[in-house]
Amino acid sequence: MKHPILFILTTLLFGTASAQVRIQIVGVNPKPTSRLSDWTINKNIFSVFATDASGLPETRVKFKVEIKDQSGAVIGSTNLATSPIFTIKSGTANIFSAGDVLALPAMQFTGSAKIALAKTGRLPGGNYELCIRAVNSIDFTPVSEIYCINFMVTSYQLPLLMFPANESEVEPVAAKTAIIFRWTPIVPTPTEAISYRLQVFEVMEKQTPLQAFRANQPLLDKEIKGVTQYVWQPQLDFSCCGDDDAKAKKETKQDSIEPDTDLNTWMKQGRAFIWTIQTIDAANNGFNNGVGDGRSEPFIFFVRKKKK
């Protein structure tokens, strides 16, 4: 060390500066949502508790945030030139939310995290370390110790519907007795208890399937736990949907006895249904996957004689 006096002075200066503000991260959610923008509105990600130890009435600071991936590489950090200024008042509890501290518009990401965030708004699944330090709002010199927490994010894929397949046909005779619904589980398996809510909506005449989905009361609304299958006994009138070959032959020998109405045209086509699975979390809400309410992409099926 060529300049021991300078070193001592610097150490003293930063030692004093570090003591100006004490920060602590509290209420840490070890498995926050992967969608970073939700951190700004979600109060249960973490909070920063700051106290002023400078002896001054208040200290104006910025928060330098760094997010590191499991290899220790910094994937995102605060651009202090554009980040907001916070006032730490003496003699009072200063609490800031994750959204305040993170200040997303001032965060700069790099590498694959930058690409993933641009495309999906989410951090890729994995383990992370988040470190925060208060710095002077003018020259960005540190005024607190670094405080770090670990967290893990998981990207989930909602269940995919399997049977009845999209736009498939179910034989009316079979449907009178039972229709089997199957779907894939949510991936990966969450640690919290989840259940599946199976909903089946009938598409009425002159409705589109999605209109029925958005506007009708479900014929079946069943919460299912632990399995990804349900045997539904519809107990519905499917006599409309036979349109069997023998009767068709008769119609060729006789005049059609059925009035030609839109309703009959529809009935000859059978009855149409739209179904989905809503994944339900432990708090009995739709599983928050960042988008939507936990409902999977719905499928349509028809109860009618299969075309051969």
Place this chain on the structure above:
Amino acid sequence: MKKRNITLMLLFLFGYTALAQQEKVKKFSIGGGLGISYEHYGLTVSPSGGTFFMPRKPWNLVRFDFSPTMTFGKWSVPFNFNFSPMQTSFVTPPTAGKQNFWQFLTNPLNSFGLNPNYKWAEIQLGTQYLKYSELSTGDIGVFGAGVDLKPGKYRLKFFNGVSQRGINSSLTPFVIGAYQRNNWMAQIGMEREKEYEVSFNFARGHDKISSVSALPIGILPQEGFTISMVVNKYFKKGWYYKSEAAQSHYTSNLNTPLDSVGSVKSFKPFIDAHTSTQKDYAAQAAIGKKSANFDIGGRVKYLGAGFQTLGYPFLQPDRFDYTVDTRFNTWKKKINVSASVGRRINNLSNTTTRAKQFIANVNWFTQFNDRWNLNLNYNNFGFQSVGTINNPYGIKNVANDLSINPTYTYTNSKSTHLFSLNYSYSKYDELNPFTGNKTANNTHTVFFTYVPVYFSKSINPDFSIMYFYNKAPLISPPNTFFTTKLLTFSAGMTTPVLKRKGNIKAQLQYTRSKINTFTSDNNIIVVFGADWKLSKKLIWQLNATTNFFKYGNQLAPAYNNPRYWENTLRTGFNYRFK
């Protein structure tokens, strides 16, 4: 709002003036029809207050249908007014109290569509379900106004309106609420039918934050803009090529601050980037050949993890799939075969939880002679995800379904008798993600149908019997199963009445079901239906269904003799102008 009103007024004026001019010189005619239907639903649960069966339809539902097509010379004005004063929505929220007129018009249950058209020009007013392309917009109903112009080979479409009504949230009664979602969509392109299509599609959706005074609970205001390009080409001898590439900007929370330095830039003037804005891509392509006796085609589809279009709000992104399918007729068209095989990779963005699906299907139909035919169907569905810390063995589900369906038809000069037998076997194997053990879930289904038809008699009966057996393993305790056995008998008949001006139908169905070792459930369904041609143009219809279900002893908590009656009565009048 002002802009929208002016657009609407101009469209109405344009339509009215043009209609008036045509009316002077051309004849007026009206086609289509109108109708009204009423459905009553009744449910009696015994013992009273039992929660083992809940009502599954609205108690009363009235629907009006007004769908005439008026023709003034070369002008055609189809109406599609199909509406109900009730609210039955479940996935989208109903209003806390009575809906106001605007909410009534934009209720997804209702359609108020009017599409006056003249030669290549169509004005679109009211509720429209418009499909512009597979990746831009096409799934949702929008209430508003627009045009669809097809001068020669050129295509120009525009529509502006509301796809979701604004609803204030409420705690009592609990209503989650919703922002009003405004959408506009546009298409510009060129098309020659059966030759080619090139078009650019634009679709934008925007939640209007000021549309509600009580903010929706847990719902964030969103915005999205999607642009896509479609190129389709049809060649000689049935060959075709179709493709679409799309880019979406999607903001998951409009309350987040604008972001001018982030990696997602604004796409002005269509969308401003917020800190919650994401941008991603999607593409699909298909190539194949269609002919009378032979089809073959291949499709690929990629949806990026962040691809989100408000024109298809339930589209599941983050996947890549490809499919090859074929169909052919042979043996003098007595054999028809259709088959497809495909693979899908889900969660592309995250290699640690990437999942793969395999889907294969083949259907083989043979008409041996006038009497015998046989249909064989085989489906395979596989799903596999890699293991993680929580589920070290990953998830693996494989379903194999085989169905055999011979049909024999005997016909003489007086009658036809159809006998149809169907046997299906479904094997569904699952890997327990925690133990690695494989479990098998097997289903057997057999049904037999007999339909005699006597040419000289007016009554047409039909009979069927079905047996269903499912054995599904339980997660715990190990080596225990959940078995379901169902046996159904069904008989029905239809006959013309009132000098063939009407028809009546009746059906009786009995099902006995047994779950594990519990005592059996019993179910009887009686259906009666009638329709009567009151005049050449007016038809009355009636359908009444009674469903009685008596449980065995499987309910927990136990009830004393649990059962329910469910009654549905539906009636309506349909009038056709021609």
